Amino acid sequence: MDILLIAGLWLDGSAWDGVVPALEELGHRPVALTLPGQGDGAASATLEDQAAAVLAAVDAAPEKPMVVGHSAACTLAWLAADSRPERVAKVALVGGFPSTDGQPYADFFETKDGVMPFPGWGPFEGPDSADLDEETRSRFASAAIPVPERVAKGTVRLKDERRFDVPMLLVCPEFTPTQARDWIDAGDVPEVTRTRHLDFADIDSGHWPMFTKPVELARLLAAAAADA
Numbered sequence: 001m002d003i004l005l006i007a008g009l010w011l012d013g014s015a016w017d018g019v020v021p022a023l024e025e026l027g028h029r030p031v032a033l034t035l036p037g038q039g040d041g042a043a044s045a046t047l048e049d050q051a052a053a054v055l056a057a058v059d060a061a062p063e064k065p066m067v068v069g070h071s072a073a074c075t076l077a078w079l080a081a082d083s084r085p086e087r088v089a090k091v092a093l094v095g096g097f098p099s100t101d102g103q104p105y106a107d108f109f110e111t112k113d114g115v116m117p118f119p120g121w122g123p124f125e126g127p128d129s130a131d132l133d134e135e136t137r138s139r140f141a142s143a144a145i146p147v148p149e150r151v152a153k154g155t156v157r158l159k160d161e162r163r164f165d166v167p168m169l170l171v172c173p174e175f176t177p178t179q180a181r182d183w184i185d186a187g188d189v190p191e192v193t194r195t196r197h198l199d200f201a202d203i204d205s206g207h208w209p210m211f212t213k214p215v216e217l218a219r220l221l222a223a224a225a226a227d228a
Helices: 020-025 047-060 071-083 134-143 161-165 177-185 214-227
Strands: 002-006 029-032 066-070 090-094 168-172 198-202
Touching: 002 047, 002 071, 020 029, 020 214, 047 071, 066 071, 066 214, 071 090, 071 161, 090 214, 168 177, 168 214, 177 198, 198 214
Parallel strands: 002 029, 002 066, 066 090, 090 168, 168 198
Antiparallel strands: none
């Protein structure tokens, strides 16, 4: 199956370098996306530009792909399901949940000079980063790509109710499936609450399993693709 991989904030397609070969060995065709403004030097990129890049990859896939979003990019994967419900076989959300219609995409940290730079590890101390060694932290921070402000503060627009028929997998890294179910039942993540075909997968990692557990993550994604 074609598997589109979208990394979260400050990351480009190279974030999936450990996952891609493992998926290929399992018989799939992974495509790691580098989004406008997060790896191509386009600091003026918008959320619409990034969503359009994901849709272009969906449309270019020879068969219906599974779209994988990590962290904030879970919303981009869900936007693809909203815009192409008939073309997306499944969405897999790793360590995050999609925003709702009308919400900002990822207005989480201070912006400066038109971009949202990586804020350092302080906000991520605890379960998010507990499994990252110092070398990985340093490499991440030095390579982090500031997110264009018009991406981070872009408004999410969802319009097609058929998105709720697209199967969804929640991969739970720094939180457990039990915690995720509690949030869903409480209505804290309404887009997930309303989806009609939902599965969970647990992975013992922090927020960035593509760095610390790439082969295990690939196996979970491959199993989800096989189900799709």
